[in-house]
Amino acid sequence: MSATDFDIPTLRARRTNKWHKFAPDVLPAWVADMDFGVAPAIAAAMRRLTDNQEYGYAARDGVLAGAFSRRMASRFGWQTDPAHAIGLGDLVQATFSSVMAFSEPGDGILLQLPSYPPFMGAIADTGRRLIPNAMRDDGQRWVLELPATVDPRLRMLIFCHPQNPTGRCYSRAELEQVAAFAIRHDLVVVSDEIHADIIYPGGGHIPLASLSSEIAARTITITSATKSFNIPALRCAVMHFGAPALLQRFLAKMPTRLLGSPSVTGVDATVAAWDDGQAWFEEIMAQLLANRDWLARTIAAELPGVSFRVPEATYLAWLDCRGLELPCSAGQFFLDKARVGLNFGETFGPDYAGFARLNFASPPKVLAEVVGRMVDAVRTR
Amino acid sequence: MSATDFDIPTLRARRTNKWHKFAPDVLPAWVADMDFGVAPAIAAAMRRLTDNQEYGYAARDGVLAGAFSRRMASRFGWQTDPAHAIGLGDLVQATFSSVMAFSEPGDGILLQLPSYPPFMGAIADTGRRLIPNAMRDDGQRWVLELPATVDPRLRMLIFCHPQNPTGRCYSRAELEQVAAFAIRHDLVVVSDEIHADIIYPGGGHIPLASLSSEIAARTITITSATKSFNIPALRCAVMHFGAPALLQRFLAKMPTRLLGSPSVTGVDATVAAWDDGQAWFEEIMAQLLANRDWLARTIAAELPGVSFRVPEATYLAWLDCRGLELPCSAGQFFLDKARVGLNFGETFGPDYAGFARLNFASPPKVLAEVVGRMVDAVRTR
Numbered sequence: 001m002s003a004t005d006f007d008i009p010t011l012r013a014r015r016t017n018k019w020h021k022f023a024p025d026v027l028p029a030w031v032a033d034m035d036f037g038v039a040p041a042i043a044a045a046m047r048r049l050t051d052n053q054e055y056g057y058a059a060r061d062g063v064l065a066g067a068f069s070r071r072m073a074s075r076f077g078w079q080t081d082p083a084h085a086i087g088l089g090d091l092v093q094a095t096f097s098s099v100m101a102f103s104e105p106g107d108g109i110l111l112q113l114p115s116y117p118p119f120m121g122a123i124a125d126t127g128r129r130l131i132p133n134a135m136r137d138d139g140q141r142w143v144l145e146l147p148a149t150v151d152p153r154l155r156m157l158i159f160c161h162p163q164n165p166t167g168r169c170y171s172r173a174e175l176e177q178v179a180a181f182a183i184r185h186d187l188v189v190v191s192d193e194i195h196a197d198i199i200y201p202g203g204g205h206i207p208l209a210s211l212s213s214e215i216a217a218r219t220i221t222i223t224s225a226t227k228s229f230n231i232p233a234l235r236c237a238v239m240h241f242g243a244p245a246l247l248q249r250f251l252a253k254m255p256t257r258l259l260g261s262p263s264v265t266g267v268d269a270t271v272a273a274w275d276d277g278q279a280w281f282e283e284i285m286a287q288l289l290a291n292r293d294w295l296a297r298t299i300a301a302e303l304p305g306v307s308f309r310v311p312e313a314t315y316l317a318w319l320d321c322r323g324l325e326l327p328c329s330a331g332q333f334f335l336d337k338a339r340v341g342l343n344f345g346e347t348f349g350p351d352y353a354g355f356a357r358l359n360f361a362s363p364p365k366v367l368a369e370v371v372g373r374m375v376d377a378v379r380t381r
Numbered sequence: 382m383s384a385t386d387f388d389i390p391t392l393r394a395r396r397t398n399k400w401h402k403f404a405p406d407v408l409p410a411w412v413a414d415m416d417f418g419v420a421p422a423i424a425a426a427m428r429r430l431t432d433n434q435e436y437g438y439a440a441r442d443g444v445l446a447g448a449f450s451r452r453m454a455s456r457f458g459w460q461t462d463p464a465h466a467i468g469l470g471d472l473v474q475a476t477f478s479s480v481m482a483f484s485e486p487g488d489g490i491l492l493q494l495p496s497y498p499p500f501m502g503a504i505a506d507t508g509r510r511l512i513p514n515a516m517r518d519d520g521q522r523w524v525l526e527l528p529a530t531v532d533p534r535l536r537m538l539i540f541c542h543p544q545n546p547t548g549r550c551y552s553r554a555e556l557e558q559v560a561a562f563a564i565r566h567d568l569v570v571v572s573d574e575i576h577a578d579i580i581y582p583g584g585g586h587i588p589l590a591s592l593s594s595e596i597a598a599r600t601i602t603i604t605s606a607t608k609s610f611n612i613p614a615l616r617c618a619v620m621h622f623g624a625p626a627l628l629q630r631f632l633a634k635m636p637t638r639l640l641g642s643p644s645v646t647g648v649d650a651t652v653a654a655w656d657d658g659q660a661w662f663e664e665i666m667a668q669l670l671a672n673r674d675w676l677a678r679t680i681a682a683e684l685p686g687v688s689f690r691v692p693e694a695t696y697l698a699w700l701d702c703r704g705l706e707l708p709c710s711a712g713q714f715f716l717d718k719a720r721v722g723l724n725f726g727e728t729f730g731p732d733y734a735g736f737a738r739l740n741f742a743s744p745p746k747v748l749a750e751v752v753g754r755m756v757d758a759v760r761t762r
Contacts, residue, residue, distance in 0.1 A: 031437075055650070257473050263617075
């Protein structure tokens with residue numbers, strides 16, 4: 001079996017949210033995990049724990065932080081200090097804890113829209129104010145346009161890079177604008193770089209904090225192997241503070257024992273992924289690239305009224321369905337009429353009901369069935 | 382291989398804190414996990430995840446809370462509402478979050494001493510004040526003596542039941558005193574009941590919150606399968622709120638997404654333990670009982686100057702070594718002279734340097750070697 005060859009009955013048997021949120025006749029293409037397996041190195045690490053029944057308090061001090069630093073250096077040429085990295089369960093925790101440590105209720109937090117929904121939750125649920133910063137579709141791609149004036153209580157920027165759901169991989173020039181903006185307005189930046197591995201040919205990921213020590217000193221970089229290595233259920237993430245003073249400010253407000261620590265399965269799988277998973281990942285990337293290009297061709301040819309800017313990163317397609325002039329949200333239309341489960345655009349911001357997010361990290365025949373159903377639904381409506 | 386038959390080389394090969402904190406010539410008997418394996422039901426659950434590479438976002442809504450409620454009903458006759466249970470990584474998170482949600486910096490929190498060290502951390506690290514409540518050795522056992530007068534800013538009680546490290550399993554009469562005290566002083570109670578399964582013949586665990594709806598309404602019960610089923614590295618715990626209003630007060634202060642959620646391995650192992658692990662656990666309990674009784678006889682016969690109150694619960698022996706009149710702490714003496722790694726008493730409170738905590742959840746031959754080394758060290762000093 002190849003790394004990307006799973007049939008629908010096998011996938012539907014998985015006890016995952018992706019395959020169980022919707023009715024059994026719906027083909028899901030929503031939440032961001034992949035309809036593939038895991039790297040052999042991860043499977044071996046999990047098997048070792050299972051075989052040895054090794055579930056006592058795990059001796060893993062510094063192991064995750066060390067793997068993070070090796071990975072950032074080998075993959076992005078970014079030198080980090082493992083002593084400034086904290087392991088925890090997920091990036092949403094990292095975002096909530098950063099917001100709570102570096103701002104007060106009522107403070108403003110800038111966020112590009114459309115946005116991964118939990119970032120809006122981290123602002124609303126903690127009593128901070130979302131300062132929306134809509135991205136603009138320039139006809140070629142989604143571009144970042146930072147505001148010329150800012151709220152007097154603006155304290156933070158939650159920055160998603162590569163951007164979810166638009167799939168933008170920002171250039172050095174764009175990142176330098178972001179850094180200058182954050183420095184000019186004295187913002188702390190949470191830089192979510194969870195999709196950094198998943199960049200298509202022509203692009204390259206540049207960690208925001210790698211630009212200069214000045215931006216690093218105010219940046220918390222949050223990442224995880226869960227997206228690129230397909231292990232979100234194992235709950236393991238890293239937050240890295242770009243300067244010791246930033247870490248100290250965080251720790252003064254946020255006891256790390258409140259946040260918990262990742263399970264041994266999360267740590268061992270992540271270390272296996274980052275240190276020994278690259279060959280598998282390259283195979284997956286080849287499939288994702290083929291899927292992306294097939295999707296772009298097929299939508300252009302067979303789904304008039306739907307457009308999207310071909311993502312430079314991620315396995316997510318942000319479909320602009322406004323040309324269909326639907327009587328309901330795009331997500332609802334494709335769920336009801338195509339029996340395809342996409343992410344509803346309106347969950348990424350109130351202005352996006354005409355959009356839907358499609359996850360194309362599936363075996364080609366599954367993706368073909370998803371898109372075929374969408375084409376039929378549009379043709380027969 | 383029986384459930385309790387592991388030799389020292391096999392144990393030392395485990396990548397656990399227990400076997401790697403000290404030098405290789407030290408026999409460890411400290412941190413509270415067991416030198417055994419796990420229940421066949423847990424091994425099967427882990428193997429299923431490993432075989433199916435099922436690490437996408439897990440469909441486990443309500444699964445852990447349901448298993449918790451079934452377990453509390455079947456084991457302790459306690460009816461709980463799964464809708465009032467929250468899953469998270471560990472009990473230390475549960476304690477920190479409760480302290481932060483139900484008290485303010487500067488408030489007083491009552492805690493029985495000696496105490497599991499992280500409870501002192503949850504008070505100190507959050508800027509609350511520890512109001513110490515020393516237990517008293519009445520010659521038969523450690524008894525609880527609640528204070529007659531209390532600090533005007535006393536807001537909470539962190540209650541450990543069965544008590545770690547003394548091994549007390551409180552009677553209904555004692556629990557009723559605790560409940561009356563909490564109600565009289567309008568305290569919120571965090572009741573750590575993680576050792577509730579591990580009760581020796583003659584005793585029986587009564588959940589504090591099961592006494593009355595009045596005490597339930599102010600009690601957060603925190604528990605986990607990690608101690609009794611030997612899976613602490615999988616990081617899975619439950620906090621249960623005894624009334625909807627208590628849960629609402631908690632949620633108003635503490636966004637649950639800050640706390641994260643347990644990994645799929647933690648959830649599946651816990652559910653397997655609670656629903657299908659009891660036969661294995663009974664086998665383990667028989668070994669723990671034999672170990673406890675052997676330890677009591679052997680210490681009485683061969684370690685003059687060391688005494689302990691035979692625990693009614695837990696696999697922990699709280700050794701009073703003050704009769705040895707050592708020139709250093711008891712933990713340090715046995716580490717240096719016996720090459721045995723115990724928990725140092727002074728970490729359970731400043732008055733306990735003459736004590737040490739011994740974990741007797743080991744194969745009999747390992748326990749015999751631990752105690753034999755201690756006997757030799759005392760004889761030859």
